[in-house]
Structure formats: structure tokens, C-alpha cells
Amino acid sequence: MKTRVLSTALYYLLIVLLLLSILVPIYWLIMPSFLPPDEMFAFPPHLFPRAFTLKNYYDLIVTYPKTVTIDMPLYLRNSFFACGIASCIVLVISVLAGYALARSFFPGKGTLRTAVILTQMMPAVLFFIPIYLFMKRLGLVNNLLALILIYPGMVAPFSTLISEAYIANIPQEIEESALLDGAGVGTILFRIIFPLAAPMVVAILIYSFVWMWNDLVIALVLCHANEVRTASVGLFSFIGAATVEWGGLLAGTVLCILPPLLLFAFFQKFIIQGILAGSLKT
Amino acid sequence: MVLRKRTSWILVMPLFAFLALTFFYPMFYQFLLSFEEHTLYTAEPFFVGLRNYAIVLQDPLFFVALKNALLWTALSVAFQIILGLFAALLLNIPRRGYRVFRNLSLIPFVLPPVAIAVTWKWLYNPLYGLINYLVTLFGGEPVNFLGRNLALYSVSWVNIWKAFPFYALFILAGLQSIPQEIHEAARIDGATSFAIFRYITLPLIRPLLFVMALFATVWTFNYFDLIYSMTQGGPGHTTEILATLAYKTVFLKLRFDHAATLGVFMFLINFALSLAILTISRRVES
Numbered sequence: 001m002k003t004r005v006l007s008t009a010l011y012y013l014l015i016v017l018l019l020l021s022i023l024v025p026i027y028w029l030i031m032p033s034f035l036p037p038d039e040m041f042a043f044p045p046h047l048f049p050r051a052f053t054l055k056n057y058y059d060l061i062v063t064y065p066k067t068v069t070i071d072m073p074l075y076l077r078n079s080f081f082a083c084g085i086a087s088c089i090v091l092v093i094s095v096l097a098g099y100a101l102a103r104s105f106f107p108g109k110g111t112l113r114t115a116v117i118l119t120q121m122m123p124a125v126l127f128f129i130p131i132y133l134f135m136k137r138l139g140l141v142n143n144l145l146a147l148i149l150i151y152p153g154m155v156a157p158f159s160t161l162i163s164e165a166y167i168a169n170i171p172q173e174i175e176e177s178a179l180l181d182g183a184g185v186g187t188i189l190f191r192i193i194f195p196l197a198a199p200m201v202v203a204i205l206i207y208s209f210v211w212m213w214n215d216l217v218i219a220l221v222l223c224h225a226n227e228v229r230t231a232s233v234g235l236f237s238f239i240g241a242a243t244v245e246w247g248g249l250l251a252g253t254v255l256c257i258l259p260p261l262l263l264f265a266f267f268q269k270f271i272i273q274g275i276l277a278g279s280l281k282t
Numbered sequence: 283m284v285l286r287k288r289t290s291w292i293l294v295m296p297l298f299a300f301l302a303l304t305f306f307y308p309m310f311y312q313f314l315l316s317f318e319e320h321t322l323y324t325a326e327p328f329f330v331g332l333r334n335y336a337i338v339l340q341d342p343l344f345f346v347a348l349k350n351a352l353l354w355t356a357l358s359v360a361f362q363i364i365l366g367l368f369a370a371l372l373l374n375i376p377r378r379g380y381r382v383f384r385n386l387s388l389i390p391f392v393l394p395p396v397a398i399a400v401t402w403k404w405l406y407n408p409l410y411g412l413i414n415y416l417v418t419l420f421g422g423e424p425v426n427f428l429g430r431n432l433a434l435y436s437v438s439w440v441n442i443w444k445a446f447p448f449y450a451l452f453i454l455a456g457l458q459s460i461p462q463e464i465h466e467a468a469r470i471d472g473a474t475s476f477a478i479f480r481y482i483t484l485p486l487i488r489p490l491l492f493v494m495a496l497f498a499t500v501w502t503f504n505y506f507d508l509i510y511s512m513t514q515g516g517p518g519h520t521t522e523i524l525a526t527l528a529y530k531t532v533f534l535k536l537r538f539d540h541a542a543t544l545g546v547f548m549f550l551i552n553f554a555l556s557l558a559i560l561t562i563s564r565r566v567e568s
Contacts, residue, residue: 100293104285127308153304216507
């Protein structure tokens with residue numbers, strides 16, 4: 001009996017430690033971003049806030065763009081724009097390819113699948129030099145279009161495999177009867193596949209968007225000028241800027257983590273199910 | 283079956299075009315670049331044979347970065363999987379706590395690496411960081427976590443922190459697919475918990491662990507974003523890995539050719555590491 005009580009206590013102690021190890025760093029980012037400087041740098045630090053201010057956020061959004069040319073609202077807009085468009089491209093190309101892979105046998109299909117899996121194994125950073133030189137020749141360095149062209153290829157291998165697996169599970173009878181009624185491939189895709197695969201569509205959009213939002217290296221290489229920085233590059237340029245206070249930096253970081261955090265909070269159940277289902281299949 | 287050959291190819295073309303732009307063409311061009319002289323100031327790149335390879339191999343920084351990259355990869359992958367396994371075993375005990383963990387486990391993994399870097403620089407801060415407060419609370423001297431001696435270990439820890447809950451989620455799914463009857467039968471036969479883990483659970487999830495180790499190794503070895511936004515390879519190249527060195531070779535030294543050669547080396551090392559893990563896994567499993 002005694003050992004059982006002890007082991008239960010040990011279990012909860014370890015679980016609490018585990019949860020704290022994830023949560024405390026994030027708490028220690030968000031909470032101080034609402035503190036005035038004297039509270040922020042208090043030593044010993046106060047574990048719970050004793051004051052509250054929005055000044056860090058005001059500085060970040062209103063003051064910094066005018067004084068130190070660090071324009072976080074602009075960087076966030078750039079990110080939303082480039083990652084939004086590129087995610088839609090990912091959705092289209094990976095559903096088209098996934099549909100073809102799931103619904104037909106054609107020569108080279110196996111090779112194509114292997115190529116897709118291999119590219120998934122190759123990290124983006126390996127190829128940033130040739131990509132940079134290529135974009136330079138096209139005159140697209142420091143242009144958000146460069147990111148819109150490069151990002152989809154980086155994300156699409158994974159989402160193609162997901163969409164192939166998902167579409168393969170949709171029964172074919174509906175499509176066959178639509179074909180008999182004279183529907184073309186375009187009609188089938190937009191009237192049947194997209195509506196039936198709505199959860200997959202959302203998962204692919206979120207996955208791509210968050211991947212692109214989080215990327216640093218490609219954006220740093222292709223878009224480093226002030227007007228075209230993405231949120232990650234903008235935040236990175238902050239870290240080095242001597243004129244910026246910790247308050248503004250923490251506030252900027254909170255704004256950068258909000259989109260991925262909110263997307264996952266809303267769609268999490270189903271993303272976790274998707275990941276685990278996919279992993280168990282392989 | 284529904285689709286004709288030609289239609290299938292048309293549907294696959296857009297994906298193929300984007301992959302060509304980001305992978306196939308750059309791979310080919312990178313290889314070409316490594317045999318040319320090509321800097322910002324070269325008007326016409328020309329063939330130089332293996333000269334870039336000789337120059338890169340004579341640079342002591344290459345070996346510093348290689349050693350750091352291997353250490354950073356080994357530390358990160360080993361502890362991501364060990365801690366992940368530990369957390370998964372703990373959560374596999376059917377008690378409360380599982381759901382909370384499952385809902386939180388993805389958070390560090392989906393945050394931007396730059397944001398994680400800021401968060402941990404703030405936590406590691408020698409003057410007002412939380413961790414140094416805890417150190418002084420227990421009577422220690424404040425530690426300079428991002429100084430020369432500790433920087434590589436400190437950034438590796440951040441990388442471990444970021445990914446181990448994610449791996450735990452996968453391992454947990456693997457553990458839950460093991461039929462409960464096997465464990466019960468072993469327990470009736472008098473096996474201890476450790477013996478059950480060692481001789482039943484571990485062999486059953488080992489293939490999953492190897493796959494995870496393979497992916498984690500390739501990702502970590504080239505993982506530029508986190509390490510560069512935390513330390514930019516410093517102080518004094520103590521956290522320089524090949525990826526950060528290649529970046530600096532382009533944007534500080536303006537040597538596209540040397541950087542491309544570094545890229546070829548990274549590609550080969552990735553290949554060798556993957557092959558090594560696959561070989562070990564095949565040995566162990568047979």
C-alpha cells in the first residue's frame with residue numbers, strides 16, 4: 001500500500017515537471033512582455049506580475065517604425081501575404097499530384113514517389129546558394145515573389161504524400177458515376193474531391209502556412225531588405241539591434257508566435273489525429 | 283484507374299515544376315558551382331577542377347564546424363529520443379495527465395525557431411534570467427550559458443526542449459499500438475517492469491525509434507535557424523556548424539564557390555549518416 005502511494009506521488013511529480021518544462025519558458029516570454037522595465041529586470045524576479053503595461057507593444061507598433069526603422073507590423077503583413085499565397089499554391093499542386101498518385105497507374109509513378117520522399121529528406125539549407133544565385137539572375141532577390149516561388153516546393157512533398165493517402169481512402173464509386181455523367185477531371189476535383197477532403201485541405205493549409213511562417217534561412221537569404229522582411233527575419237534583425245530594449249523584443253516575439261499558436265489551438269485535435277494516423281500507417 | 287495516363291501526367295506536372303525549382307535544378311547547379319571560381323566579383327565563372335575542395339579542406343574552420351555539427355547532432359538526437367521515450371513511457375501509464383500533455387506537446391515544435399531563440403536567450407540571460415535566478419537560489423554562482431564553454435550545450439538543450447515532446451507523442455502512439463495482453467501475460471509469468479520494458483516493449487518500438495533517429499539526424503545536422511538566431515555561430519566559432527559556416531561564406535566572404543563546396547560536403551555527410559543509421563538498424567533488427 002505504502003509503495004503504491006509513493007509511486008503515485010512520483011508519477012504526478014514527474015508529470016508536473018514535464019508539463020512545467022514546456023510551459024514555464026513560454027510563460028516567461030509572454031508575462032514579462034506586459035511588464036514595465038523596472039519590474040522586468042527585477043532581481044530576484046517576481047514569478048507573478050505585480051504591474052501591467054502595454055507600453056512594450058505600443059513601442060513596437062508605433063514608436064519603433066518611426067525611430068529605429070524596425071517595422072514589425074510591416075513584417076507581419078509581409079509574412080501573411082507571402083505565406084498565404086504560397087500555402088494556396090501548395091494546396092493546389094499537392095492535391096492535383098496526390099489525386100493522380102492515388103487514382104492511376106502510370107509509368108514512372110514509383111520513381112516520382114521516391115523522388116518526392118527523397119526531397120522530403122533533404123533540408124532547405126543545403127541548396128540556398130544555387131537558389132540565391134538563380135533568383136539574383138531573375139532579379140527577384142528582395143522581392144516577396146521569390147519566397148512565393150521557392151516555398152511551395154519545400155513543403156509540397158510532405159503534403160502530397162498526405163493528400164495521396166487521404167484521397168486513396170475516399171471510395172471511387174462517386175467519381176466513376178460522375179465520369180459516366182460526363183464530368184471532366186476539373187469538375188470531379190472541385191465538386192467532389194475538395195468538399196469530401198475538407199479536413200485534409202485545412203490540415204495542408206495550416207501545415208504549409210506554419211512551416212513558411214517559421215522559416216528563417218530561406219527568407220533571410222532571399223528577402224533581407226527592410227521592406228520585404230518576413231516576421232522571422234524581422235525578429236532576427238531585432239536581436240542584433242543595439243537600440244532595441246528587451247521589452248520591445250519580447251513583445252515582437254509574442255506577436256510572432258501568435259499565428260502558429262492560435263492555428264494549432266483551434267485545429268489541434270485533428271492535426272494530432274492526422275499526424276498519428278499517418279505515422280501508424282507507415 | 284479512374285484516370286488516363288496523360289491526365290495523370292498533367293496533374294503531376296505543377297508539383298514537378300516546383301520541385302525542379304527548389305531541388306532538382308539547385309542540386310545540379312550546386313554540384314557545378316563547386317568546380318568553378320564564382321565570387322560576387324567574378325564576371326564569367328570558369329572551371330577550376332578540384333581547387334575549391336582543396337581550399338575548403340585546408341580551412342581549419344571547416345573541421346571546427348564539422349566537429350560542432352556532429353556534437354550538436356549527436357546530443358540533440360540522443361536526448362530528444364531518450365527524453366521522448368521517457369515521457370512516453372510515463373504517459374502510457376493510464377492516469378490523468380495524458381490529455382494535458384498531448385494538448386501541450388506540440389507547442390514548442392510549432393513556434394518559430396527565432397522566437398524560441400529569443401525566449402531562451404532571455405531565460406539564459408546572465409544578469410536577469412530566470413535560470414540564473416534558480417542557480418543563485420541554490421547557492422551557485424551565475425552561469426554564462428552562452429559563453430565559450432557552454433554555448434554549444436546550451437543551444438543543444440534548446441533544440442532538445444523544442445522537439446522531445448513531439449517525439450514523445452509519436453512514441454506514445456507506438457506504445458499504445460502494442461496489445462495489452464502481451465504485458466499482462468509477462469506479468470503473470472513474474473517478469474519485473476524493467477524486464478518487460480527491456481525484452482518486450484523496447485524491441486517492439488525499436489524500428490520506430492530508428493526511423494525517428496534517421497529523420498532527426500538529417501534535420502538537426504543542417505538545422506540553421508535555431509542555432510544562428512541564438513548565437514550566430516559565436517562566441518568565437520564555438521557554435522559554428524557547417525550550415526552557418528556556409529551562410530557566412532556567402533554573405534560575409536561573398537564566395538559562392540566555396541559555400542557550394544561546403545554544401546556538397548554537407549550533402550555527402552547527410553548521406554553517410556543516413557546510411558550508417560540504416561545499417562545499424564538493419565544489424566540490430568536481424
